[in-house]
Amino acid sequence: MPDEGSMRQQIVISGVGGQGVLFVTRLLAEAAITKGLPVFTSETHGMAQRGGTVLSHLKVGNFSSPLIRPGNANGLLALKADSLARHGYFLKPGAWAAINSREGMVVEPEFSAYTINGDLLAQHIHNPKSVNLILLGFALAAISEATENSLFCNLEDIKTVLQQRLAKKKQMLDDALKAVEAGFNTFSTP
Amino acid sequence: MSKPKLMLGNEAIAQGLMESGCVMATSYPGTPASEILATFAAFEKKGPEKRHIQWAVNEKIAFEIAYSGSITGLRTAVSMKQVGLNVASDPLMSAAYLGVKGGFVVISADDPGPHSSQTEQDSRLMAMMAKIPVLDPDSPQQAKEMIAMAFELSEAFEIPVMLRPTTRVCHARQDVQPGEILPLKREVDFQKDPARWAATPKFRLHLHQELEKKLNAISRYKKTAPIKLNAEATASRALIVSGVAAAHAKEILKDLNLWNVIPMYQVLQPFPLHQDFVSHIFKTYSEILVIEETTGVIEMQLADRHCIKGKLTGSVPSVGELLPETIEQIIGEFAGIGIEPIDLPSEPGIRPTLCAGCPHRAAFFAVKKAAPKGIYPSDIGCYTLGLNLGAVDTVLCMGAAVSQAAGFYHAYKHEEKQPDIVATIGDSTFFHAGVPALIDAVVQDVRFVLLILDNRTTAMTGNQPTPAVGMGACGESLNSVNIEGVVEGCGVKFCRVGDPYQLKEFTALLKEAVKYSRVNGPAVVISRHPCLIDRFRKEKPGWQPLKVEVSDACDGCAFCIDHFECPALILDKTEKRVSIDPILCNGCGVCISVCPKKSIKEVKNAG
Numbered sequence: 001m002p003d004e005g006s007m008r009q010q011i012v013i014s015g016v017g018g019q020g021v022l023f024v025t026r027l028l029a030e031a032a033i034t035k036g037l038p039v040f041t042s043e044t045h046g047m048a049q050r051g052g053t054v055l056s057h058l059k060v061g062n063f064s065s066p067l068i069r070p071g072n073a074n075g076l077l078a079l080k081a082d083s084l085a086r087h088g089y090f091l092k093p094g095a096w097a098a099i100n101s102r103e104g105m106v107v108e109p110e111f112s113a114y115t116i117n118g119d120l121l122a123q124h125i126h127n128p129k130s131v132n133l134i135l136l137g138f139a140l141a142a143i144s145e146a147t148e149n150s151l152f153c154n155l156e157d158i159k160t161v162l163q164q165r166l167a168k169k170k171q172m173l174d175d176a177l178k179a180v181e182a183g184f185n186t187f188s189t190p
Numbered sequence: 191m192s193k194p195k196l197m198l199g200n201e202a203i204a205q206g207l208m209e210s211g212c213v214m215a216t217s218y219p220g221t222p223a224s225e226i227l228a229t230f231a232a233f234e235k236k237g238p239e240k241r242h243i244q245w246a247v248n249e250k251i252a253f254e255i256a257y258s259g260s261i262t263g264l265r266t267a268v269s270m271k272q273v274g275l276n277v278a279s280d281p282l283m284s285a286a287y288l289g290v291k292g293g294f295v296v297i298s299a300d301d302p303g304p305h306s307s308q309t310e311q312d313s314r315l316m317a318m319m320a321k322i323p324v325l326d327p328d329s330p331q332q333a334k335e336m337i338a339m340a341f342e343l344s345e346a347f348e349i350p351v352m353l354r355p356t357t358r359v360c361h362a363r364q365d366v367q368p369g370e371i372l373p374l375k376r377e378v379d380f381q382k383d384p385a386r387w388a389a390t391p392k393f394r395l396h397l398h399q400e401l402e403k404k405l406n407a408i409s410r411y412k413k414t415a416p417i418k419l420n421a422e423a424t425a426s427r428a429l430i431v432s433g434v435a436a437a438h439a440k441e442i443l444k445d446l447n448l449w450n451v452i453p454m455y456q457v458l459q460p461f462p463l464h465q466d467f468v469s470h471i472f473k474t475y476s477e478i479l480v481i482e483e484t485t486g487v488i489e490m491q492l493a494d495r496h497c498i499k500g501k502l503t504g505s506v507p508s509v510g511e512l513l514p515e516t517i518e519q520i521i522g523e524f525a526g527i528g529i530e531p532i533d534l535p536s537e538p539g540i541r542p543t544l545c546a547g548c549p550h551r552a553a554f555f556a557v558k559k560a561a562p563k564g565i566y567p568s569d570i571g572c573y574t575l576g577l578n579l580g581a582v583d584t585v586l587c588m589g590a591a592v593s594q595a596a597g598f599y600h601a602y603k604h605e606e607k608q609p610d611i612v613a614t615i616g617d618s619t620f621f622h623a624g625v626p627a628l629i630d631a632v633v634q635d636v637r638f639v640l641l642i643l644d645n646r647t648t649a650m651t652g653n654q655p656t657p658a659v660g661m662g663a664c665g666e667s668l669n670s671v672n673i674e675g676v677v678e679g680c681g682v683k684f685c686r687v688g689d690p691y692q693l694k695e696f697t698a699l700l701k702e703a704v705k706y707s708r709v710n711g712p713a714v715v716i717s718r719h720p721c722l723i724d725r726f727r728k729e730k731p732g733w734q735p736l737k738v739e740v741s742d743a744c745d746g747c748a749f750c751i752d753h754f755e756c757p758a759l760i761l762d763k764t765e766k767r768v769s770i771d772p773i774l775c776n777g778c779g780v781c782i783s784v785c786p787k788k789s790i791k792e793v794k795n796a797g
Contacts, residue, residue, distance in 0.1 A: 016540050026363070029196050033365050039196065040329075041363040045221055045306065050572060051757055053539030064329070064440040066362035069514045070532040089534055119773075128773045 007037055008061035009152050010068045012090045015079030017044075017051045020132035024077065025056035027136065030161040031153040032060045042066040055087065060152050074149040077139055079132060084113065096149055098139035100131055114142040116186055122179070130179035137183025155184050194365035199355060202330035202366045203269075203297060204229035206337030210293070211374025212267050214242045214259035216252035218622065219651035220271030221306035222360035223299035227269055228652065231663040239373055243663045245654050248588070248622040249274035253281045253296070257350070260294035261387065262380040265341055269297035272313045273587065277623070279316065282350070286320040287397040288386060289348040289404075292376060293341035296322075300356045302484045302511040308570070308587060310509070312485035317352045318461045321401050323408050324352040326460050326482075328437040330364040336458070339414060346411070347404045354460075356483055358434040358511075405462050414459035416467045423453040427477040427524065432457040432488060435481045438514040442521055452525060457482075463491040472497070479505060479524045483512050499524065544575045546758035547776030549719035550643050552690035554581035554614070555754055555784060557641065560700035561610035567594040569624075571616040572650045573643050578755050582614070589623025591615040595638040596631050603637075610704050611638035617673060618648040618656040625676060628712070632681040635711045639703045642714060644673060645721040653724045661726070677714045684713035691719055691733060693783040722776055735777025736792050740768050743789035754784045 011028070015021040025041050032039040042057040057068045073090040076083065081101035091097065093110045100118035116138045118131040140158060143151045158180060166173035197205065203226050207215060217227035231243045242259070246252035249270040259266035270278065275298040282296065298313035317324035325340055327333035333355050340351040385393055408414075416430070419440065429452055431439045436456045443449050455471070457463070460482065471478055472494055480489045480500035486508070489500040499505040506512070506520055515532060522529035544551045554576040557566065568574060568582040569591040576582040584594050595613035602608045615624050620642050628640065648654040655661040660670030677685045684706050688696045696717070703713040720727055746766030750759050758774035759781060761767075770790075781790045 017542065018545075026196070029363055033194060033196050039363070039365050042358060043198075043361045043363070045361050050542040050545065050575060051540070052542030065438040065442075065514050066329070066358050066364075066434070067438065067514050069518060070534060086535065086539065089532065 006061075007152055008063070009059070009075075009149075010073045011058040011060075011075045011077065012068060012073045012087055013056040013058060013077040013079075014083045014087045015054055015132070017054050019054070019079045020129070021054045021056050021079060024132045024136050025058055027158055027161050027165075028058050028060075028153065030165070031157040034157060034161060035153065037152065038062060040066045053086070075139075075143065075151070077135060079118075079135060084111075094149060096139075096143050098135060098142055100135050114138070114187070116183065118183070121182055121186060125178060125182050127175050127179055130175065133176055133179035134183035134186075137180035137185075138187050139183075140180075141184045141187035155180065192368050194367050196363050197330050197366040198225055198229075199330040199333055199359040199362050199364075200225035201229045202334040202364070203337060203353070203355065204233065205366070205368055206334035207267055207295075208233050208371050209334075209369045210265060210338050210341045211239070211372065211376070212241075212265045212295075212341070213239050213374075213376070214256055214264055214266035215269070216244050216246050216256045217269040218246055218249045218252050218274055218277075219648050219654045220274050220299075221651055222301055222355075222357040223269050223271045223274070223297065224651040224654070225360070226297060227663060228654070234664045245663050247657055249278040250281060253278035253285075257281060257285050257290070257294060260290040260292045261288075262291065262378045264292040264376050264378060265294075265374065266292060267295040267297060269299070271307065272298055272300045272311050273308055274298070275313055275316055276311075277588065279320075282316065282320050282322075285350050286322045287394055287401055288389065289397075289401075290344060290350055291348065291381075293344035294350045295337065295340045295344060296350055296352045298352055298354055299360050300354060300484065302356055305357055308585070310484045312483070312487060313352065313354045314460050314487040315485055317354070318487060320350075321405055322350050322352055323405075323414070323459055324354050324461050325414065325458055326354050326433040327359050328432075328434055328456070329359060330362055331366050333359050334366060339458075343408070343411065343414060347408055349401075349404055349408070354433070356434055358437075408459075409462040409465050411464075415464045416455045416457045419454045419456055420449050422450040425452050426475055427479070428453040428455065428471060428475040429521070429524070430455050430457060430471070430478060430480045430488060432460050432482045435483055435512050435517060438512070438517045439481060439521065442514060442518045446518075446521065446525070446527065448521070448525055452521075457488055460487045461491070463488060468492060479520070481506055481512065481517060481520065541578070542575060543578055543755060543757050544572060545722055545776070546756050546774045547722050547778035548572070549645060549690045549717065549721075549778075550576060551579065551754065551756060552693055552696070552719075552778070552780040553641060553643055553717040554579045555780070556690060556693060556697040556700050557581050557612050557614070558753070559697045561612045561639070561704050564610035564612050564704075565595075565598050567591045567598065567611070567613040569615045569619045571619055571643075571648075573614055573616055576614060579753065588619055589615070589627055591619075592624050592627035592631060592640060595640070596627070596634060596636045599636045599638055600634070608637070608708075610708070612641060612700070612704065613638060614641045614643055616649075617642060617644040617646065617658060618654075620673065621657050621671075621676075625680065628677070628680045628682065628714075631712050637707050637709075637711055638713075639700070639707050640712060640714045641700070642673060642677075642716045644716050644718045645724070646718075646727065647721045647724045649721045649724065653721065653726055655726070665726075673716055677716075682712050682714050684710065685716070686714075687716040687718050689719050690717045691778055691780060693780050736779035736782075737777060738770055738775065738779055738782060738790055739793050740770060741789045741791055743787050744768050744785075745787065745789075747787065749786050750781055750784050750790070754781060756781060
């Protein structure tokens with residue numbers, strides 16, 4: 001893990017409206033602030049949220065622009081399997097991609113791609129709308145190896161943010177923590 | 191000092207309004223501006239002062255209310271999206287002449303792209319036309335700071351000041367340092383001065399002269415002057431940037447190792463451009479590149495064109511959002527560094543669609559049944575997505591569904607055969623600009639059906655209340671205005687209400703309306719069913735979700751997919767069968783009546 005003074009990470013999060021792309025983006029951004037890191041996100045609002053493609057940019061560290069340029073992202077969180085084809089151009093060589101996919105997928109060799117059947121797992125834990133958190137938990141486990149692209153935060157950081165955000169909503173908090181952990185454990189115990 | 195907080199640009203703007211002692215804020219919702227007022231309303235209980243916060247019926251009304259607050263000496267603000275400013279342009283032009291007392295900030299959010307708008311128009315040009323100063327923030331943090339700057343400027347020159355954020359400021363989040371919210375002791379004190387507040391044309395000439403003097407002084411006002419960002423850079427060619435383009439350019443210049451080479455100036459106030467700055471750059475540099483969104487407003491104020499590059503010279507695109515990759519190419523070319531363009535995939539994204547179970551979908555399906563060869567003018571809102579069902583032919587601007595229907599009727603009325611016309615408009619849009627058009631249609635005997643899609647909310651922009659809801663921006667109870675009453679008050683003789691979930695009855699009602707309209711003039715049908723995703727709704731839903739399944743009778747004809755287009759209906763082309771996605775389905779049960787083979791059925795619970 002690089003030291004926090006020089007920490008610069010750019011992550012693309014994609015899916016379709018209603019999947020909770022904005023929520024995951026926000027959790028990661030809050031985690032950055034908790035760690036004292038500057039952060040920028042850019043979000044899709046308005047009509048595109050009605051089931052259309054939704055794309056968030058997250059930049060942690062010293063940046064002035066809210067958008068990621070193609071070929072510059074360290075990682076991609078994809079809530080839809082076809083997102084790598086659609087948004088892979090944001091990634092730089094050696095970047096990671098954590099992908100929610102019902103089937104295993106053919107992946108381009110220049111990226112480290114990890115896939116999880118988040119839809120199925122979400123139904124197993126009786127929380128069909130938690131695919132976003134499952135994928136986040138999965139990515140936190142998968143991208144933990146110390147590389148220059150490793151994530152700026154870990155499972156505990158995300159749990160802390162969830163506890164702050166959902167402090168007054170006990171049931172939602174329990175469900176959210178369960179989903180993040182379910183995703184995380186899928187990678188740890190394949 | 192409190193800790194930095196993650197804030198959406200619009201939240202940072204609201205925070206800025208709080209810190210500056212703004213006590214009256216009005217708005218009409220529109221992407222990307224909607225969260226400004228919503229956030230300001232959420233502060234209601236925190237501040238030391240009593241405030242007035244409201245969603246107005248439209249932007250013109252919002253503007254006039256907040257403006258009048260300012261001439262009593264209070265600090266006030268109005269927020270809207272760029273096309274909303276068109277609606278408010280009448281009071282804007284006049285308010286510039288009359289000026290203000292308390293600070294008055296007009297926040298007009300632009301949408302280069304456009305991501306969620308009919309046009310990419312540049313509100314800074316409207317500021318120029320009105321002759322008021324405009325500030326152009328590059329980030330949420332700067333947007334907050336510029337609110338304070340705008341109030342100060344507004345009071346220093348007794349002039350309305352515009353803040354022009356763009357989508358990438360409004361909908362960016364950043365760690366923003368909140369400041370203190372101090373009470374701003376202001377007396378409400380309207381000083382009568384009819385020569386000013388009710389000026390006749392003769393005095394308007396005088397006020398116009400005064401306005402020019404103010405603008406001249408503002409173009410020398412130090413606090414909003416352009417800033418040189420990189421003191422070390424001394425090359426003979428310079429960059430002038432503003433707004434989000436400045437945020438991108440700062441990062442790109444550093445990444446290209448040009449930060450200490452090419453001088454970069456950030457313009458905070460694109461109009462009026464500071465005169466000293468203009469003389470300075472012409473004296474100092476042999477070549478200047480201007481990067482700004484969306485129109486070349488700074489560029490057109492640099493009258494000496496021999497050394498200026500920008501939109502007018504074709505160096506910077508005049509259309510679309512200036513993405514950072516585009517700016518990188520432009521700067522690379524200007525600096526004489528070749529930057530390899532990146533090949534972007536042309537794969538289209540998934541198109542937006544009405545939610546599963548959206549009552550609008552059922553209403554549109556009924557429109558096509560009731561007037562299969564009709565003309566379908568429509569309007570601005572979620573229901574623009576009726577396009578996907580082939581039930582929307584035109585979308586112009588707020589309220590135009592009604593007047594376009596009239597235009598089509600008058601165009602065809604001398605022909606041998608007249609097409610049926612069914613116009614659709616949302617409840618909030620009807621109040622916003624549909625009412626005067628409906629009065630006109632009654633007077634002119636326009637033979638059409640107006641279908642008011644009443645889902646009890648302003649859905650597209652995040653479920654703000656409409657005048658029919660009886661709830662204010664802070665959740666307080668207010669009076670409500672009943673749509674039927676308005677329609678009947680406009681003089682419409684046929685006004686009926688139906689629930690589109692009852693598809694057969696609703697289609698029959700529409701057919702009756704179409705038949706009536708052919709002979710008798712305007713007919714109005716109100717399609718009433720609450721929005722499924724309205725988080726603020728207090729009324730009970732009034733219907734029970736049904737569990738539906740597709741039986742073996744399905745032969746995969748795809749009629750439901752093509753004509754009903756519900757995202758919960760999934761066609762398996764190889765199996766030639768449709769199935770229902772249990773996660774997406776909201777149980778409206780309308781598809782049961784849509785399937786021509788009667789293969790979609792309700793699942794009755796055993797026992």
